[in-house]
Amino acid sequence: MTVTAIRTHLTRRLGPLLPILGAVAVGFGVCGLIALWVGLRPSLMFTELIKGAVEGPQFFETVARAVPLAGMTLAAAIPLRAGIVNLGADGQLALGGCAAAVVALYLPAPDLVRLGAALVAGMTIGALYAAVAAAGEIFAGVPLLLSTWLLTYPAKGLCGYLVRTPLRDPTTAWPSTARIAVGARLGALIPGTPINQGFLIVVLVAVAVIFIDRRSSIGFELRLRGLNERFARYGGVALDRQTLGVMLASGAIAGLIGAIMVLGSQFRYTDGALTAPQYSWSGTLAALLAGGEPLGSVIAALLFAALQTGGFAMERSVEIPRVLTMVLQSVIILFLAMRGAIWRRS
Amino acid sequence: MAYLEMIDIVKRYPGVLANDHVDLAVERGEIHAVMGENGAGKSTLMSILYGLQSPDEGYIRFKGTTLLLQSPLDAIAQGIGMVHQAFNLFESLSVWENIVYRREPRRGIFVDGARARREVEELARRHGLPIDPQARVASLPVGVRQRLEILKALYRDAQVLILDEPTAVLTPAEVTTLFTVMKSLAAAGCTILLVTHKLNEVMAVSDRITVLRNGRVAERLVTAATNPAQIVRAMTGQQITLPSAKRPREPGAVLLEAHALVVEQQGRRVVDGVSLQIRGGEIVGIAGVAGNGQSELIEALMGLTAVAQGFVRVAGRDLTRGSVTERRAGGLSYIAEDRARTASAATASAIDNLAMGFHRAPPLARRGLLRPAAMRDWARGLIDRFDIKIASPETAVSTLSGGNLQKIVTARELAHNSPVLIAEQPTRGVDVGAIAFIHGELLKERERGHGILLVSAELSEILELADRILVMYEGRIVAEFARAAADERTLGLYMAGGSRA
Numbered sequence: 099m100t101v102t103a104i105r106t107h108l109t110r111r112l113g114p115l116l117p118i119l120g121a122v123a124v125g126f127g128v129c130g131l132i133a134l135w136v137g138l139r140p141s142l143m144f145t146e147l148i149k150g151a152v153e154g155p156q157f158f159e160t161v162a163r164a165v166p167l168a169g170m171t172l173a174a175a176i177p178l179r180a181g182i183v184n185l186g187a188d189g190q191l192a193l194g195g196c197a198a199a200v201v202a203l204y205l206p207a208p209d210l211v212r213l214g215a216a217l218v219a220g221m222t223i224g225a226l227y228a229a230v231a232a233a234g235e236i237f238a239g240v241p242l243l244l245s246t247w248l249l250t251y252p253a254k255g256l257c258g259y260l261v262r263t264p265l266r267d268p269t270t271a272w273p274s275t276a277r278i279a280v281g282a283r284l285g286a287l288i289p290g291t292p293i294n295q296g297f298l299i300v301v302l303v304a305v306a307v308i309f310i311d312r313r314s315s316i317g318f319e320l321r322l323r324g325l326n327e328r329f330a331r332y333g334g335v336a337l338d339r340q341t342l343g344v345m346l347a348s349g350a351i352a353g354l355i356g357a358i359m360v361l362g363s364q365f366r367y368t369d370g371a372l373t374a375p376q377y378s379w380s381g382t383l384a385a386l387l388a389g390g391e392p393l394g395s396v397i398a399a400l401l402f403a404a405l406q407t408g409g410f411a412m413e414r415s416v417e418i419p420r421v422l423t424m425v426l427q428s429v430i431i432l433f434l435a436m437r438g439a440i441w442r443r444s
Numbered sequence: 445m446a447y448l449e450m451i452d453i454v455k456r457y458p459g460v461l462a463n464d465h466v467d468l469a470v471e472r473g474e475i476h477a478v479m480g481e482n483g484a485g486k487s488t489l490m491s492i493l494y495g496l497q498s499p500d501e502g503y504i505r506f507k508g509t510t511l512l513l514q515s516p517l518d519a520i521a522q523g524i525g526m527v528h529q530a531f532n533l534f535e536s537l538s539v540w541e542n543i544v545y546r547r548e549p550r551r552g553i554f555v556d557g558a559r560a561r562r563e564v565e566e567l568a569r570r571h572g573l574p575i576d577p578q579a580r581v582a583s584l585p586v587g588v589r590q591r592l593e594i595l596k597a598l599y600r601d602a603q604v605l606i607l608d609e610p611t612a613v614l615t616p617a618e619v620t621t622l623f624t625v626m627k628s629l630a631a632a633g634c635t636i637l638l639v640t641h642k643l644n645e646v647m648a649v650s651d652r653i654t655v656l657r658n659g660r661v662a663e664r665l666v667t668a669a670t671n672p673a674q675i676v677r678a679m680t681g682q683q684i685t686l687p688s689a690k691r692p693r694e695p696g697a698v699l700l701e702a703h704a705l706v707v708e709q710q711g712r713r714v715v716d717g718v719s720l721q722i723r724g725g726e727i728v729g730i731a732g733v734a735g736n737g738q739s740e741l742i743e744a745l746m747g748l749t750a751v752a753q754g755f756v757r758v759a760g761r762d763l764t765r766g767s768v769t770e771r772r773a774g775g776l777s778y779i780a781e782d783r784a785r786t787a788s789a790a791t792a793s794a795i796d797n798l799a800m801g802f803h804r805a806p807p808l809a810r811r812g813l814l815r816p817a818a819m820r821d822w823a824r825g826l827i828d829r830f831d832i833k834i835a836s837p838e839t840a841v842s843t844l845s846g847g848n849l850q851k852i853v854t855a856r857e858l859a860h861n862s863p864v865l866i867a868e869q870p871t872r873g874v875d876v877g878a879i880a881f882i883h884g885e886l887l888k889e890r891e892r893g894h895g896i897l898l899v900s901a902e903l904s905e906i907l908e909l910a911d912r913i914l915v916m917y918e919g920r921i922v923a924e925f926a927r928a929a930a931d932e933r934t935l936g937l938y939m940a941g942g943s944r945a
Contacts, residue, residue: 326789
């Protein structure tokens with residue numbers, strides 16, 4: 099192979115990745131400059147960041163954080179693949195967690211059955227709630243961008259009401275439900291670490307989504323709609339049914355993640371506790387970073403999880419505010435948004 | 445030395461040599477046709493002459509001096525005007541306002557409207573281009589708007605006029621008028637550069653022809669001493685075999701039927717009670733000036749737009765409320781007018797583009813799962829059969845020329861082997877070789893006993909292929925002819941909304 103042939107081969111293979119790597123590099127560069135400007139050593143910042151993300155027990159922290167983050171990323175990536183945006187993942191997440199808590203606490207059944215039913219309940223309610231927004235667009239022309247976002251508030255409000263009045267655990271100071279019995283929880287996967295069995299569930303979901311995306315007729319229709327919606331419609335893709343399916347899948351995953359967080363690490367539903375870490379937001383960014391391609395989205399989610407855990411550790415150890423890691427994430431996305439223009443010109 | 449010369453022009457774009465040492469010489473008062481297939485470099489050459497692009501090498505000499513054009517404003521100042529295919533007019537302003545815009549006669553700080561109107565009237569009379577200076581542009585038909593564009597250039601003292609595909613949007617009668625105007629302008633000393641790919645127009649109106657191919661001058665011809673075959677040879681570099689004349693055929697059963705179809709948009713009936721029937725083994729052509737409801741009619745037939753009244757039947761089944769999916773399954777396939785925006789996904793590979801619609805069933809899928817090897821073979825097969833020039837089946841179709849992309853679309857839609865094919869502008873902006881190929885394929889469909897509904901703005905295409913011809917005007921079918929009873933003049937009359945005689 100000649101040099102040119104090798105270069106063409108590399109460009110074809112890595113072509114789609116180059117702008118992403120470029121944006122990541124620019125993001126780190128910008129953060130380094132900010133660090134310099136406020137009188138910090140960038141090298142110190144970056145070593146603390148990386149150590150805080152992967153060194154020793156911090157590695158498990160990162161993995162534990164990556165579980166819900168990757169899940170919420172998939173919930174964002176599925177619609178994004180078809181050019182649809184689900185901004186309501188927080189509502190679906192909260193409802194899913196709340197429903198899972200209720201089932202795990204009050205279903206009169208053996209522990210394992212309660213656990214399974216709680217996971218299914220979380221998925222189902224998340225899916226149904228997302229379907230409300232889809233129906234709004236299909237039958238009444240309410241844009242999904244608007245409806246998914248606005249429907250977040252009633253969902254969070256309802257869950258907040260439930261844990262303040264009928265489901266309130268009077269023994270705690272927080273607006274939360276009672277604690278779920280040990281038998282109905284998702285157990286630890288690696289004892290002594292915060293990683294629970296939810297990890298396996300999310301891995302399964304991710305594998306399924308990637309497989310469907312790449313190998314199924316459904317995935318083909320989704321991808322081509324994302325590339326050109328007019329073409330998909332012209333070619334006979336039933337767009338309304340697809341919208342509904344996409345929202346059901348996205349909402350189901352968001353609801354499932356809510357259930358996993360409640361059953362695997364929080365053991366009760368506390369108002370605001372599922373949405374406070376803003377996994378749906380980071381997930382949307384991660385999915386955007388990969389243009390909705392599921393494997394890339396998951397990889398981006400892992401990167402963000404590492405940045406976030408690293409950011410916390412960095413803040414603790416050298417008192418560099420972790421808001422810098424949010425700046426880093428934002429800069430990466432902004433530069434990526436420019437890639438079209440930059441790369442087309444060169 | 446010629447009146448206007450472009451000498452040794454070179455223009456490079458990334459990966460393309462658009463103009464490769466092109467020389468063009470034009471005499472004063474001449475109508476000079478610049479011909480070539482898509483991508484031959486004629487647009488680039490004209491945009492250099494009009495100052496839109498600057499050449500990498502070479503220069504322009506006009507009336508003995510070398511011109512340095514930085515922008516169209518420079519070109520206009522030198523007396524070079526251009527009428528683009530898409531007009532640049534203020535629709536809400538009047539004719540005279542459009543003409544004098546940025547060169548208004550003034551009185552103090554005010555526009556001298558009375559004088560402007562007088563000047564416009566005088567200009568129109570001098571050039572034999574009648575127009576009402578007070579009319580709103582929005583109310584004018586396309587032919588008059590074009591006349592207005594020409595007047596705009598003349599008002600700026602254009603001595604050289606570049607007309608880019610000027611007949612694309614005109615009715616035959618308007619074309620005849622335009623040719624008369626061009627000839628009288630030329631007789632008065634105006635030099636006209638006509639950019640076109642239509643042979644009959646070049647033969648009818650030009651004095652000399654420069655043919656470009658792959659960015660180079662392929663041939664310089666004197667119109668009076670050449671013939672269409674020679675021009676085609678120069679444009680394509682090869683002998684094109686035109687499809688054999690079609691055999692008469694007894695039409696079969698009704699395959700597609702529309703009855704009293706109405707489509708409303710913003711309270712307006714864009715399709716107003718259209719009824720038609722397509723039988724097996726016949727090609728029905730819909731003639732009409734673009735924008736008279738043809739696109740909306742087709743979208744209604746395909747289920748892409750809602751039907752307000754009437755019904756659509758495919759092979760006897762009522763599909764008026766059916767989705768695109770159901771209609772395709774019911775026996776319709778469809779070559780959409782806009783190949784880049786509707787009929788393909790530009791960034792997707794040829795494999796994906798050719799698999800669309802075949803991706804749910806064997807052989808390309810089994811039990812809901814795609815079969816990548818089968819998809820690739822499928823694409824390979826169609827690429828070979830339709831002789832599509834593409835690097836590999838994995839290549840994105842955005843890299844293809846118009847003709848090859850159109851072949852991708854045609855290949856996919858014909859592969860459905862549906863009883864009815866709707867072909868909307870199937871050869872617009874496509875090179876001569878691909879036109880001949882696509883026409884041949886449409887005729888083969890007819891031989892197979894399939895019904896074809898052909899919508900085209902090119903009358904010659906309809907006259908060549910159709911067995912029956914419907915004329916559409918303002919959303920209605922205003923006339924129907926058997927092919928033998930139709931001629932260009934009569935069709936043109938109906939297309940312009942004239943005469944119900």
